[in-house]
Amino acid sequence: MQRQVLFKRCLSHWAVVTNVSRSSVDKLLSVLRTEQHFSFLPKSYKTLLETPRKVSTIPVNPGRYYGFNLLKGITSSLDSLNVQFQSGEVVLKMYVGCDGLPSSKSTNSQFWPVLGKLKLKGADVFEIGFYHGTSKPENANEYLHHFYTEISELMVEGFQYNGSLIKIEIEAFCCDAPALSFIKCVKPCGSYFG
Structure with missing residues (x-):
């Protein structure tokens, strides 16, 4: 469980730092999820990056x-x-x-x-x-x-x-x-x- 959380954090950090397009992140997640080891990954970059649905200022x-x-x-x-x-x-x-x-x-x-x-x-x-x-x-x-x-x-x-x-x-x-x-x-x- 801890390794899965760390992997998700590293993957989301990579997506932000490398400025990869959202569609590319979605495609990568789709490919990774085909492997049983990575079934814990979300389907969308929004979930991976924990993008808030509503921003409160x-x-x-x-x-x-x-x-x-x-x-x-x-x-x-x-x-x-x-x-x-x-x-x-x-x-x-x-x-x-x-x-x-x-x-x-x-x-x-x-x-x-x-x-x-x-x-x-x-x-x-x-x-x-x-x-x-x-x-x-x-x-x-x-x-x-x-x-x-x-x-x-x-x-x-x-x-x-x-x-x-x-x-x-x-x-x-x-x-x-x-x-x-x-x-x-x-x-x-x-x-x-x-």
Whole structure:
């Protein structure tokens, strides 16, 4: 059972990382399912990737925020690295990045992703959350609330992974100067004199 779950995770990770078309993933699943060993695989990429049927977003003025599952992002990153820990309790450090991106030149629409990366060699960046609105979020605390709720639990309580208790520490926030001043709730450089 554990090997089946790991294989499904690896296959879904491969499908996302290699940017394979949905129809190709469906065809691959169809071929694999003909073998009895792989009968546990789903028929569709939607089920394999656990694509939600309905996305619930949180209002964050003046837009909306979608929070991914932070624990799932961390465990997917660990699975893709095939990490095995020697001790029973491990502290993993992670980087967090925030930045504002225009969605197009013709509108004021903006994306503000929150991204994470474990401080492990070869670790991939994973999504923590995405904000979309007509301008940057009005309140940094509201923007980061979902992340704060999840990371607080992982820092204090930790989680079990392959027989080890993993606790998370934030190594650094990786942001450009305007984004960093926004999340720290301080005035940006030069705002007083120029």
